[in-house]
Amino acid sequence: MDKLQSAQLQVVLPGTRASFRRRVIDAMLALVGAPAAGAFCFFGKDDARAYQDATRLVDGLARALTGDGRGAPDARGLPLSTAFGFDPKSVAASPRRAYASSELWPDCDRPALPYFRDESIAHGFTHAVILFLHEGGTLFGLAGLERRQGEPAFDEHDRARLEQLAPFAIAGARRQLQCDELSREASALRSLGKVAGALYVIDRDQRRVIWAADRDNGIDWEDDVEPIEGLLVDAAEQLLGAREQGDALPTPLRLPSGGAIAAVSSLEGDPVFRGARCAVVRVATQKAAAFEGLSKREREIARLLVSGYSGVNVAALSGLSENTVRTYVRRLYGKLGVNNRADLVRKLVSPESASSRAPSSPVDPAPDSSLVAGDDTLD
Numbered sequence: 001m002d003k004l005q006s007a008q009l010q011v012v013l014p015g016t017r018a019s020f021r022r023r024v025i026d027a028m029l030a031l032v033g034a035p036a037a038g039a040f041c042f043f044g045k046d047d048a049r050a051y052q053d054a055t056r057l058v059d060g061l062a063r064a065l066t067g068d069g070r071g072a073p074d075a076r077g078l079p080l081s082t083a084f085g086f087d088p089k090s091v092a093a094s095p096r097r098a099y100a101s102s103e104l105w106p107d108c109d110r111p112a113l114p115y116f117r118d119e120s121i122a123h124g125f126t127h128a129v130i131l132f133l134h135e136g137g138t139l140f141g142l143a144g145l146e147r148r149q150g151e152p153a154f155d156e157h158d159r160a161r162l163e164q165l166a167p168f169a170i171a172g173a174r175r176q177l178q179c180d181e182l183s184r185e186a187s188a189l190r191s192l193g194k195v196a197g198a199l200y201v202i203d204r205d206q207r208r209v210i211w212a213a214d215r216d217n218g219i220d221w222e223d224d225v226e227p228i229e230g231l232l233v234d235a236a237e238q239l240l241g242a243r244e245q246g247d248a249l250p251t252p253l254r255l256p257s258g259g260a261i262a263a264v265s266s267l268e269g270d271p272v273f274r275g276a277r278c279a280v281v282r283v284a285t286q287k288a289a290a291f292e293g294l295s296k297r298e299r300e301i302a303r304l305l306v307s308g309y310s311g312v313n314v315a316a317l318s319g320l321s322e323n324t325v326r327t328y329v330r331r332l333y334g335k336l337g338v339n340n341r342a343d344l345v346r347k348l349v350s351p352e353s354a355s356s357r358a359p360s361s362p363v364d365p366a367p368d369s370s371l372v373a374g375d376d377t378l379d
Contacts, residue, residue, distance in 0.1 A: 004161065007031050008168040012175070017043060020176045021055035024143050024169050028131065031161040032154065038125045038146030043173065046080045046088050046139045047221045049210070058123050066118055078114060080142060084130070085113040092134045098162040100154050101128035120146060129154035131162050133170050140173035184211050187272045191265040191280045198259070200225070200232050200281045201273060207233045210273065228255050236279040239264040254306070259283045260345070298332050301325065305341055306348050 007027035015023070021041040029036060039057040044050030056063045081088040085105060101110065107126075110116045120128070125146035133140040145154070188199045188211075198214035209229050212219045219225065235253040239261070254260045262284040268277050294302065297318070304314045311329075315322045338344045 003030055004164055007165055011165065011169045011172045013172075014175070014179075017053070017176055017180060018055060020172055021143075024131075024172070025055060025057060027165055027169070028143060028145055028162060031165060032129070032145060032158045034147075034152055036145035036147050037151075038120065038123060038128075039144070040119075040146075041141065041143040042080055043141040043176070044080075045141075045221075048079055049221075050080050050141065051078055051083050056119065066122075080139070083114045084142065085109070088139055091132050092137045092139055096163070097132045097134065097166040098159045099130050099132075100159060101130060102153070104130065124148045127151065127153045129158055129162065131166060131169070133166065133173050135170045135174075140170060140177065143169070181213065183272045185213055187267065187270050188213075188280045191267045192263055192282050197262055198224070198283045200283065201267065202233055202236050202279045202281060203273075204233075204237070204277045204279055206276075209233070210276070210278070231255060232261075232281050232283075235261050236264050236281050240266055240279060255283065260306075293335060294332065298328055298335070301328050302332055302336075302344065302348060305329070306345050 007030050010023050010027045010030075011020070013023065021043050024041045025039045029039060037059050040054060041056075042050055042054045044053045052065065054065060056065065081091075105113065111121055116125075123146075126149040127147040128144050130142060130144045132142050147154070184201065185199065188201055192199070198219065199212065200209050201211040202208065203210045209225050209232060212221070212225050214224070231253060260283065261281055263282040265280050266278070267273070267280050269275050270278070300318060301314060304317055309317065311322060311325060315325045318325065320328070333339065333344070336344065336347050338347050
């Protein structure tokens with residue numbers, strides 16, 4: 001078996017996330033034509049978590065990152081594309097994966113990029129070769145080797161050998177991410193016991209979301225996590241604190257998206273989450289199917305009602321009169337087969353099927369009093 005085949009097989013072996021990063025580095029070191037004093041591997045998609053999920057070697061010794069990509073220690077990192085200064089769409093659209101640093105950045109620009117500024121220059125590294133792990137428009141991470149001034153720059157032969165390694169490293173990354181996601185989801189579900197809805201794991205000490213998943217709709221970190229991260233952290237602490245004190249639990253928080261926090265549980269000491277003091281939050285999301293057949297205006301009003309706005313506020317936010325809102329609400333209730341706001345919330349938000357529940361009110365009553373009589377009270 002030649003050196004390339006050995007390296008390719010090395011990166012598809014099963015193991016932990018840390019061992020995968022180290023195997024990618026070792027395989028790259030085995031393939032280049034001369035030793036490289038620096039090496040790194042960042043594993044994960046292009047978000048603020050990936051920059052901290054790294055293995056880095058300097059002169060053969062493991063080194064922790066000194067900063068977060070912003071020049072500050074012990075804080076959340078930047079997305080990989082910002083830390084290394086590349087356009088993720090352009091990189092993911094290219095069939096190439098391996099580049100010499102001189103192909104990506106002029107020598108005068110590289111010192112201003114967060115990774116090179118905070119980590120590379122201090123150790124005298126001036127040459128680098130970068131391997132982007134991407135496939136199907138998704139970036140799974142990146143790895144690289146570095147050399148100091150006076151050492152040979154990485155050449156086309158080095159780049160070509162790493163290009164041959166890339167498909168195997170990507171296959172290993174895919175498998176590793178799948179295993180990691182299954183392990184994390186299993187830990188979260190053991191704590192909550194429910195599958196439906198979106199799951200968020202919060203590090204209570206760092207006050208941030210460290211993992212999220214939604215089987216039905218998927219999770220986009222920038223759109224689905226960052227805007228509500230503070231709300232989730234605060235709500236989890238409030239609910240867990242009330243439970244520990246034996247107090248009455250506060251009304252579940254409704255989120256700007258229309259979803260609602262359905263359950264919270266503590267999760268501590270789990271090795272999947274590195275033993276951190278965590279909480280798991282389950283958010284019941286709006287059911288897309290229930291919105292079918294509604295007009296754009298009816299959907300807008302439904303989301304406002306589910307979010308807890310009163311009739312007067314719905315009118316103000318939608319730019320309609322209160323009488324017009326009441327007309328829309330009657331149509332909305334009729335189309336969805338509900339009788340009041342509580343039934344509407346269950347229909348659109350609750351993960352359980354509304355048809356499996358007994359109706360919460362007599363058949364065919366008038367819609368909510370706040371929307372009929374204008375008294376602006378909530379159900």
